[in-house]
Amino acid sequence: MGSIGEEDRSGNEPSGIMLEAESFLTRLLTIMPPPPSDPIVQKLHAHEIQSMQQQVMPGDHSQDLSSVLHEAMTVFDNRMRLTHPHCFSYIPACPTPLARLGDLLTSVYNVNAVSWDVSSGPNAVEKAMIAWLGGQLGLPDSVGGCFVSGGSIANMTAIVAARDEMLHPTQRGDAVIYTSDQTHISIRKALHISGFMDYQIHKIPSDDAFRIDVDLLRHAINTDRKSGRVPFLLVANCGSTNTGSIDPLHALADIARDEGLWLHVDGAYGASIALSDKNRYLVDGIGRADSVSWDGHKWLFQTYGCGIVLMRKVGSLLRSFAVDAEYLSGILAPQGTTNFYNLSPELSRPARAISLWLTLKTLGRHRMGEMIDQGFLLAQTADHNIRQYKNWIIAAPTVASIVVFQYAPRGLDKEALDALNAVISQRLLAENIAAILTTKIRGRTTLRMCTMNPLVKPETIANVILQVDKLAQSELHNTYSKMANKPHTLCRECSVGVLQDAG
Ligand SMILES: Cc1ncc(COP(=O)(O)O)c(C=O)c1O
The missing domain is CATH 3.40.640.10 (Type I PLP-dependent aspartate aminotransferase-like (Major domain))
Structure with a gap:
C-alpha cells in the first residue's frame, strides 16, 4: 500500500510543511459543523474586497507558511456557512466528513x-x-x-x-x-x-x-x-x-x-x-x-x-x-x-468519483437514503409549522426538501407584500436568525428554505419558524407605521380594517 508520506521521505517537500499541514488539519477538524451562535454569513464589503485583494497578493519573496495559513483562515471566514444549522439558502452542499476525507485523499494522490x-x-x-x-x-x-x-x-x-x-x-x-x-x-x-x-x-x-x-x-x-x-x-x-x-x-x-x-x-x-x-x-x-x-x-x-x-x-x-x-x-x-x-x-x-464512492461504500445506500429522508422530514416540519401561524401562505406543494412560503397579511397590495417578504429575508440574515433567501414564484417575492442538512433536527426547524413568524410580525408593524403616512399603498378594499388590526 502506498504511503502519503512518500513525498516527504523523497525530500521533495520540506518536512516542516508536512508538520505545519498536520497541525493545521487537526485544527480544521475542530471547526465543523458550525454552532448556531456562529455567523451564518460573514462578507466583505466593497472597500474591504479591494483591501483584501491587495493584502493577499503574492510577493517576490517567500513568506512564513503559518502566517499564510492564518491569512487563509481569514479569507475563508468571509463566507456563507452552508452547513450552519440555520442556513437554508440555495441548494447548500452539506458534505459528510467522509466526503471531506475522500476529497482530501483525491487531492493528496492528485x-x-x-x-x-x-x-x-x-x-x-x-x-x-x-x-x-x-x-x-x-x-x-x-x-x-x-x-x-x-x-x-x-x-x-x-x-x-x-x-x-x-x-x-x-x-x-x-x-x-x-x-x-x-x-x-x-x-x-x-x-x-x-x-x-x-x-x-x-x-x-x-x-x-x-x-x-x-x-x-x-x-x-x-x-x-x-x-x-x-x-x-x-x-x-x-x-x-x-x-x-x-x-x-x-x-x-x-x-x-x-x-x-x-x-x-x-x-x-x-x-x-x-x-x-x-x-x-x-x-x-x-x-x-x-x-x-x-x-x-x-x-x-x-x-x-x-x-x-x-x-x-x-x-x-x-x-x-x-x-x-x-x-x-x-x-x-x-x-x-x-x-x-x-x-x-x-x-x-x-x-472525482472517489469521494462519493468512499462515502457510499462506507455508509451504504440505506444510510444515505435515511439522510435524504431527513431532508423530507425537515421540509414537512417547516411546512406544518408555517401553517400554524397566522398570515402565512405555502406558495407551492412541498414535495422534497424545499419549502416556499410568503407572509401575506390581508390588506397589503402585491408590491407591499413583495417588499415585506424581501425585508423579512434580509432581517433574518442580518440578525443571524436564519438564511432564508427569496425567490420569485409566479412573479411574486417568496421566502424559500432548502432543508437538506442531515444534522439538523425537526425541533430546530420548529424553533426557526417561530422566530421567523415573530420577526415577520414585527416587520409588519414597521410596515404599517411607514404606511400610516402613505395610505395609497394599501389595498383599497381592506386598508382600514388592516390598519385597525395592526393597532
Ligand atoms: C436543478 C438544477 N440543475 C442544475 C444546477 C446546476 O448545478 P451546478 O451548480 O452544480 O452547476 C442546479 C444548481 O443549483 C440545479 O438546482
Missing part, C-alpha cells in the same frame, strides 16, 4: 483521471460508480457517463450529445428544445454554448404544482412541427430549484418516445431521491431518460466539484467527445473500456 494508463484504479472506481448510479435510477446496463464538475457541465455535456445524436448539422437552426418555466438556468446556458438561440427554446408553462403541463407540451410540439421546425430535445425537471417540483417523468418519457425526442432529465438536485426506499416512488420513470444529470455536491452530501452525467448509451458521449492527438496515441484503453477524455469535454481531470 491522480489525473484522464485515461486508463494514468489512472486505472480510480477510473475503475468511476466506471463502477457510473454503473451503480445508473442502476439506482433504473437505467439499462448500457449506461455510460462520467463525473464532471457539477450540474451545469453535466447538463451541457448531455445537451451536446443529444444535439449530435439527434440533428444533422443543417437542422440546427430549425431545432426546438422544450423546457418548462421552472427549468434551471444552466439549461439555457448549455443550450447557448451548444449553439442554440433563445427563440429555439420553447418554454412550456407549469401547472399549479409547478410541473410541466403535458397537454400544452403536446400541443406545442404539434404546432412547431406544422410550422416546419424540428423538435428534438425535451428537458424534464427532477427536483426544480425553485420549489423542488418533479415533472411527470413517465408522461414525458411517453411523449419523447411517441415524438422521437431525446429526453434529458435534470436531476442535479432530485435524482438522489432514488436512493431513498421511502421516497423513491417520486422519481419513478427517471430511468427512461436518454440522459440524466446528477450532483453529488447537492443531495449526496459531497464537497463541491462532484457532478455526474449519465447516458442511456455511452456511444452518445463518444460521438461528441472522442478525439485523438498524436501525443495521446500511445494511450490505449484496455478492451471493453474507453478513456474518460473521450467521454467528456475535459482532458486532465481529478478523480
Whole structure:
C-alpha cells in the first residue's frame, strides 16, 4: 500500500510543511459543523474586497507558511456557512466528513483521471460508480457517463450529445428544445454554448404544482412541427430549484418516445431521491431518460466539484467527445473500456468519483437514503409549522426538501407584500436568525428554505419558524407605521380594517 508520506521521505517537500499541514488539519477538524451562535454569513464589503485583494497578493519573496495559513483562515471566514444549522439558502452542499476525507485523499494522490494508463484504479472506481448510479435510477446496463464538475457541465455535456445524436448539422437552426418555466438556468446556458438561440427554446408553462403541463407540451410540439421546425430535445425537471417540483417523468418519457425526442432529465438536485426506499416512488420513470444529470455536491452530501452525467448509451458521449492527438496515441484503453477524455469535454481531470464512492461504500445506500429522508422530514416540519401561524401562505406543494412560503397579511397590495417578504429575508440574515433567501414564484417575492442538512433536527426547524413568524410580525408593524403616512399603498378594499388590526 502506498504511503502519503512518500513525498516527504523523497525530500521533495520540506518536512516542516508536512508538520505545519498536520497541525493545521487537526485544527480544521475542530471547526465543523458550525454552532448556531456562529455567523451564518460573514462578507466583505466593497472597500474591504479591494483591501483584501491587495493584502493577499503574492510577493517576490517567500513568506512564513503559518502566517499564510492564518491569512487563509481569514479569507475563508468571509463566507456563507452552508452547513450552519440555520442556513437554508440555495441548494447548500452539506458534505459528510467522509466526503471531506475522500476529497482530501483525491487531492493528496492528485491522480489525473484522464485515461486508463494514468489512472486505472480510480477510473475503475468511476466506471463502477457510473454503473451503480445508473442502476439506482433504473437505467439499462448500457449506461455510460462520467463525473464532471457539477450540474451545469453535466447538463451541457448531455445537451451536446443529444444535439449530435439527434440533428444533422443543417437542422440546427430549425431545432426546438422544450423546457418548462421552472427549468434551471444552466439549461439555457448549455443550450447557448451548444449553439442554440433563445427563440429555439420553447418554454412550456407549469401547472399549479409547478410541473410541466403535458397537454400544452403536446400541443406545442404539434404546432412547431406544422410550422416546419424540428423538435428534438425535451428537458424534464427532477427536483426544480425553485420549489423542488418533479415533472411527470413517465408522461414525458411517453411523449419523447411517441415524438422521437431525446429526453434529458435534470436531476442535479432530485435524482438522489432514488436512493431513498421511502421516497423513491417520486422519481419513478427517471430511468427512461436518454440522459440524466446528477450532483453529488447537492443531495449526496459531497464537497463541491462532484457532478455526474449519465447516458442511456455511452456511444452518445463518444460521438461528441472522442478525439485523438498524436501525443495521446500511445494511450490505449484496455478492451471493453474507453478513456474518460473521450467521454467528456475535459482532458486532465481529478478523480472525482472517489469521494462519493468512499462515502457510499462506507455508509451504504440505506444510510444515505435515511439522510435524504431527513431532508423530507425537515421540509414537512417547516411546512406544518408555517401553517400554524397566522398570515402565512405555502406558495407551492412541498414535495422534497424545499419549502416556499410568503407572509401575506390581508390588506397589503402585491408590491407591499413583495417588499415585506424581501425585508423579512434580509432581517433574518442580518440578525443571524436564519438564511432564508427569496425567490420569485409566479412573479411574486417568496421566502424559500432548502432543508437538506442531515444534522439538523425537526425541533430546530420548529424553533426557526417561530422566530421567523415573530420577526415577520414585527416587520409588519414597521410596515404599517411607514404606511400610516402613505395610505395609497394599501389595498383599497381592506386598508382600514388592516390598519385597525395592526393597532
Ligand atoms: C436543478 C438544477 N440543475 C442544475 C444546477 C446546476 O448545478 P451546478 O451548480 O452544480 O452547476 C442546479 C444548481 O443549483 C440545479 O438546482
